Each structure stands twice: as structure tokens, then as C-alpha cells.
Amino acid sequence: MGKKTIRSIPQERTSIPTQDPAVRVGNFDEVTLGYREVDALNESERCLVCPNPECVPACPVNIDIPGFITRIAAKDFRGAYDILTDSTLLPAICGRVCPQEDQCEGVCPVGDKLKPVAIGRLERWVGDTAIHEHWDNTPYIEPNGLRVGIIGSGPAGMACAADMAKAGCDVTIYEALHKAGGVLRYGITEFRLPNGVLDAELENLTRLGVRIECNMLAGRLFTVEQMLDELGFDAVFIGTGAGYPSFMGIGGESLNGVLSANELLTRCNLMGATEFPKYDTPLGLGKRVAVIGSGNTAMDALRVSLRAGAEQVYCIYRRTREESPAREEEIEHAEEEGIQFEWLTLPVEILDDGENNVRAMRCVRMELGEPDDSGRRRPIPIEGSDFEFAIDTVVYAIGTNANPIIGQTSKIELNKWGYIQTDEHFATSMAGVYAGGDIVTGAATVILAMGTGREAARSMKAYLGIRDSETVYQAPQTGSDSKLFGIGLEERTFTRVRLG
Numbered sequence: 001m002g003k004k005t006i007r008s009i010p011q012e013r014t015s016i017p018t019q020d021p022a023v024r025v026g027n028f029d030e031v032t033l034g035y036r037e038v039d040a041l042n043e044s045e046r047c048l049v050c051p052n053p054e055c056v057p058a059c060p061v062n063i064d065i066p067g068f069i070t071r072i073a074a075k076d077f078r079g080a081y082d083i084l085t086d087s088t089l090l091p092a093i094c095g096r097v098c099p100q101e102d103q104c105e106g107v108c109p110v111g112d113k114l115k116p117v118a119i120g121r122l123e124r125w126v127g128d129t130a131i132h133e134h135w136d137n138t139p140y141i142e143p144n145g146l147r148v149g150i151i152g153s154g155p156a157g158m159a160c161a162a163d164m165a166k167a168g169c170d171v172t173i174y175e176a177l178h179k180a181g182g183v184l185r186y187g188i189t190e191f192r193l194p195n196g197v198l199d200a201e202l203e204n205l206t207r208l209g210v211r212i213e214c215n216m217l218a219g220r221l222f223t224v225e226q227m228l229d230e231l232g233f234d235a236v237f238i239g240t241g242a243g244y245p246s247f248m249g250i251g252g253e254s255l256n257g258v259l260s261a262n263e264l265l266t267r268c269n270l271m272g273a274t275e276f277p278k279y280d281t282p283l284g285l286g287k288r289v290a291v292i293g294s295g296n297t298a299m300d301a302l303r304v305s306l307r308a309g310a311e312q313v314y315c316i317y318r319r320t321r322e323e324s325p326a327r328e329e330e331i332e333h334a335e336e337e338g339i340q341f342e343w344l345t346l347p348v349e350i351l352d353d354g355e356n357n358v359r360a361m362r363c364v365r366m367e368l369g370e371p372d373d374s375g376r377r378r379p380i381p382i383e384g385s386d387f388e389f390a391i392d393t394v395v396y397a398i399g400t401n402a403n404p405i406i407g408q409t410s411k412i413e414l415n416k417w418g419y420i421q422t423d424e425h426f427a428t429s430m431a432g433v434y435a436g437g438d439i440v441t442g443a444a445t446v447i448l449a450m451g452t453g454r455e456a457a458r459s460m461k462a463y464l465g466i467r468d469s470e471t472v473y474q475a476p477q478t479g480s481d482s483k484l485f486g487i488g489l490e491e492r493t494f495t496r497v498r499l500g
Contacts (some may be wrong), residue, residue: 154182286392
């Protein structure tokens, strides 16, 4: 077959089936149903297999994207999985929740003329096929006697744990909640990321020998310093995330009926609130729910509220749809399900009913001015545009802050916002302690968190003296102290001998 061109590939992006909106608002089953084999084969033909693909460096974990898509096109589906798992432990998860449109698909040259190759949908299809076929890519691991402790079982912790386990370390993850997965479990709804998919890909981690201990709140049961001293870990990675919710500081935020999206989603996703009283987790949303914010977390909160019994659900956002940080697909799904969007609207006060409960919200209309530091046009209040509308519940989804416990209980250096301060290699101010994910970067994506976890693992291996296959061919060090009997000291593949 000759070289592919824009004219020779399928012109239309392969569509993906979804549940009917009228049906899915009554259940928590996955909305997007995924490709069939014929769909994956058709979409794989749209990849131009660029000689210098921009999609690979645009992926935070540097997946060989043309490589795995080429294997799909050749019907070597196991080979495609092998390529994916060289870089990611979570293809079925990342294929569902990563913002490919802003990363790999955003630089796809096919997108210059047509819609870009559906890289995320293809990744998901391979990951789902691997789960269905029970494929296992567990490598042979030679133990090296080193122990690594990981705080947090979210995407950053999982990625770091996998790489350190593959390097031969004895790895233990400490998770504060009663189920593993971090934000993947409590922060993303089942209709976007089914728990069965998360459990299957967590199993890949335990096959590597990683132990996950739940109900273990690091910083309260033990400190980071104690992990290095009393618990005997040679290195520690902190991936506690940034789950401390933000509020606006307006009147009425202490009323009954005001909560954060984190609390709402944790109650529903992790504590069974939507099945009350089967699970002893009440929710009490009321009939009219307003969610402040328009990111992916806000979309989840809106759509969960609808499924949890709310009759009217509003999205309140001070900018327009064009400036919304949520994925376009998530906004479209919310609109299809009947969510009402109040664009260019800013809450200024939450009003009570005289008995300390929410009864309404007072808002002002906005207009867009000049761009601010984010590059988006700054919203400006329109004088005299105040209005109020009746509401029973207000949910805040306007961002999160650093979890404070580690900073409060250890001597680790924090930046001015309370996030852990690291260098470019994700090393903290404490020797042997590394950090990554949202606790370092602030709220970001699953794949970006994984990328920081993998980069921290590379740094940890260098610190521990583990020879990394990626650095085998480094230029030799110079100097009289750089070698012992011809072996590089940094490799630690020697035993010191005391002469009598």
C-alpha cells in the first residue's frame, strides 16, 4: 500500500454509539458505549503514520500512538496493547477521561483538514479488549531489596508505583479512603468511568506485586519522616491530590443545602448515596439544584444530580460556553440530558428560608471584557442586572486546593499556595521524598498526573542507584572517585571490601 494522504483515508471520523438521553438519565450505566472491532479498524485507517509524529510528545506519558494504531490496522490487537502498556497502565481509563482534544488529537495533522483521528476512542477500545480477553503484560521482576512507600492511590501514585515495582522495588501504597483509585474512584462518575474498568486496571498494579493498604491516612497515622525512619522505606512518593474544595466567600455559604462537588460526588460514587437507604448515606438534594462552575467536575455534579432525583438542574457560569473548561463532549451530553445552562451569570448571595436552609440564589448578569491572565476574556458585571431564582441546593465546582495534611505534619517545603514544592525532577526538600500529581501541579488531568508520577519514578530510581534501561548509555563520569574496579559507583553494583 502506498503512502497515506488526507485524500486517501476515510474522511469521516468514526462515530461512537451512546445511550439514548431519555434512557440514561434514569441510570448510572456508561453513557458512551465504545467502538466495535469494525469501528476501530475503520478509524485506525485514518492515521497517516507521520514520520515525526507530534502526537507522541503531546502525550504526557509519550505513548507510541502511531505504533499502536498501526497494530490495530494490522489486526494485531495484542501487539497494540503491548505498545500501550509500555507507557501506561491505564489505557481503558485514559481512553475515557483524558482530554485528547487538547493533547494528542489537538496536534493531529488530520485535524487540519478533517476531524482528527479518534486516538482516545482507539486507546479505550484496546484497553477494553484487554480487560475482556484477560490479557496480562506482567513482566519478570528481579527483586532488588529496596522498599518504596506511595501516599495516595490516584493516577500519579499508580503510575509511580508501577514503574518502581517493575524496577524490582517492594512497593506499598497507602490510601486514606476505604477503596483504591483516588480521584478516579470518588471524583469521576460511573456513567463516565465504570468501577469495573477501574478495578480491572488496578488489578494490573497488584499483579506487579504492589500492595495497596486502604484506610491508611498518612500524616495522621504516621508522618513522612516516620515512613523513612521507623517504617523503613528507602524512598517515598507523595500523590495525595488536591481535593480541598474552593468556595466564593459570598453570603449564605453556611446554609443547609450548600456543598462542594467533591462531597456530592464522593457521597454518590464511593458511599452509595444514590441507593439510600440501602447504604446509610443520605443526600437530600431537593428538586432544584444549581452547580456553580463549568469544568468536567461540574458536568459530573450536574448529571449526577439529575440521576439522583432533582427535577431542575442549572449550570451557573460567569463566562460563555466558548470559555468553558469542560470537554465539549461532556457539555453536549449534559445539554442532551436537559441540564439548563445559565451562561454569563455570577452568584453574589445565597438566600435562606428563615430556617437556615437554601431557598434562592441572587445573581448578576455578566459581559465579557478584555482577556485576563488565563487568555480568556474577563467577565464584567452588568450594572443593575441583579436577579434571583428559587433553588434548594447549591453545589460548588469552582476548583480545588492542596490537601493540607502532609504539609501540616511534616517539615516538607510548600509553595505559597500550599502545594508541595519540588524541583524539575519532582524531588522535594526532603532527601528520598518525591511528589507528583495535583499536590504539585494543582488540579490537572489524569494523564498529566500519570506523567508526573512516571517522571518522579525516574528520579527515584536514580536516587536509589537503580540502573534504568532508559539511561544505560549515558556518557561515563570522569574523576578519580567515579569508579571502583571499573564499575560506575552510581550503579551501586559493587560490594565494598575492607582490606586487613
